Amino acid sequence: MLRNSLKFSLVDKEKLKDSREKILKEIESGEIGYFHLSKIAKDTILQTREFVQKHKFKNLVVVGMGGSSLGVKAVVGLLEENYPNSPKIYFLDNLDSYSCKKVLDNIVFKDTLFIISSKTGTTIETISIFKYIVAKFSVLNLGENFIFITDKDSSLEKFGKECGVEIFHIPQNVGGRFSVFSAVGLVPFEMMGFDTLALIKGEEACKSDFLKDDFILQKAYHYATHRNAKINVVFSYLDKFESFNQWYVQLWAESLGKKKIYERVGLTPVGLIGSRDQHSFLQLIMDGIKDKTVTFLSVKASKNSEKIPNLKFAYMGSCDFVNGMGIDEVLNYQAQATMQAVVNEGVSVDSLEFDTLDEWHVGYLLSYYELLTSAVGAILGINTYDQPGVEIGKRILKNIILKG
């Protein structure tokens, strides 16, 4: 279970009617594919299981930019503690010489499956790293250690088919940043041994709550109509949320930064980790301009948490008040104390608390943020699903290199 507690004033249900209808229309139209991914999840899972039965690998290397790796990283980060015996998974998500070399120098090629993930099939960084891998290991038969995850009929698929590479499809109408419940995520999750069906059940539960309840819409309305707070902070209490935060940043920034005909619209995401960033960003939230909303994410303290031992050091008595407590327990008290301090400053706050971090809850969490993003976009009246602004730089790059 999870509890979402909104610590700001809610609006009349009547005000949410239009936005609810807009999103229902989006869902019913069938044009925005991510709403409907659970229907085809089983096919992807079966295809992956068949593949896994025939091929065993000790390492997985996901090569993918943005939406092709962020969601995978997020879920792996949240679940890997529960799966100590899964394959080791690495991510090549930047065109960085040192990072690529460091990962590839430390793996044995024949024990490794490379997952080349590119929706369009022609992402320049992904394909360049793919070429680098092929050359580094003098690969002769691509079919043995590579799979491709890409759109149907992309150039990458055509090339892969000629080389006997197994292809997994992303539905055309599912954008990269909304693709975590498609093959982009499900294929590596199955290979890691995660319970992907429970993940999908969590996603479906959130969609169903969204349709019958108002809490996501209330939050979306508050964010979309807040005159001053154009920065949205997610303050997650546990290191394992680090990659989830990055996934959220992409989802939010690419979806909600858009030009309308006469204006520019944009909400800026910031991902923080507690208690670490209480020693970094918190001062700005507390005393800076009130241009932020803050969501506190926390997980009920685990029984497996390590404990702070009951040691008393001379002169250090002021630190003994947490002695004997679970580390997770103190962390949650820190979340609670910080939230209270931020609320006292009059900042818009809500909290999202999870009983545990298993597949169901992770599926719910990611779906929650996808739906929240769609809802904010609908209320802002923008196209949540495109990213026209990033194309220009790609064209300039080609020009600089080709024309010198």
Add this chain to the structure above:
Amino acid sequence: MLRNSLKFSLVDKEKLKDSREKILKEIESGEIGYFHLSKIAKDTILQTREFVQKHKFKNLVVVGMGGSSLGVKAVVGLLEENYPNSPKIYFLDNLDSYSCKKVLDNIVFKDTLFIISSKTGTTIETISIFKYIVAKFSVLNLGENFIFITDKDSSLEKFGKECGVEIFHIPQNVGGRFSVFSAVGLVPFEMMGFDTLALIKGEEACKSDFLKDDFILQKAYHYATHRNAKINVVFSYLDKFESFNQWYVQLWAESLGKKKIYERVGLTPVGLIGSRDQHSFLQLIMDGIKDKTVTFLSVKASKNSEKIPNLKFAYMGSCDFVNGMGIDEVLNYQAQATMQAVVNEGVSVDSLEFDTLDEWHVGYLLSYYELLTSAVGAILGINTYDQPGVEIGKRILKNIILKG
């Protein structure tokens, strides 16, 4: 060498006179210690060298929150590629049960030096983790595997002296987030085998450039007086800037988010990595509200860069235009292309290009950001060096736990 190119309009030198004088006063007063750290650097370096001659460790574990670890992490991230044979270094910078356990389960205690770093000496997370380490390894003699970095006469120093622990001092007038050139940084850097004297020379070179030149002041003036752009993005092109970005975020957020008598002041830092985050945050910069400035950080392509091989795959011709180029080289073209696209949108941009990433340049870079932060704070008319807003949460925490 490095080049800082400001792509926004500069103001008349006369306008910078006041702020220059304010900062000179800060420097001359001697109250803000970080300006003067290079004078005592040699003593710290000598003390560390003496220690290192007597003790050899395969692993270093830095236990420290915020300013006690972020600067160390930043410099290690930027330099470690050049030092493949240095001790392995780990950071425990969050009260996170799983992270602490994972690090400590994988090291051999007798081969490890634990650096307990806390300016006040009573940071609750740091001391709790310290106790956890002591209990986990049933430590009897603290003096053998621990050193403390702390303020003179702190409770931690008093306790350490009784246990025979070597103490390294942070000057009282140096704040945590401005402490990277104090013992906080220099002690681990020496232990890693870095050329700390060159690091300090780079820092001094930046201070000296700051005193005779205007480029940092021009940038500070632009940031402090920009009516709309309250978000400052650092877009760093290389994965190794990841921890530097986090250091910058703390420095900026804690220093520049402050209450004045009648108003709140705050500039929000965002750290991005290129080209990775071109697939994430860039859309928001391009098409969202123009509430951001962007600094592009890049390093001249290294001769050691791996190359994109000259492979041509069927159907994939559109990706061949980078074939044969160095990975770093393409990355830098991406920085250039993205910068051009952002400039074309009318966003305030500047670029900072480094010839190489050695100690001198890293020292220069960190000093550049410290001075820039001081300059912006001086122009905003705030106290750049305190953090009153984070104390309240600490009091609430104690109340919640003690009073239930």
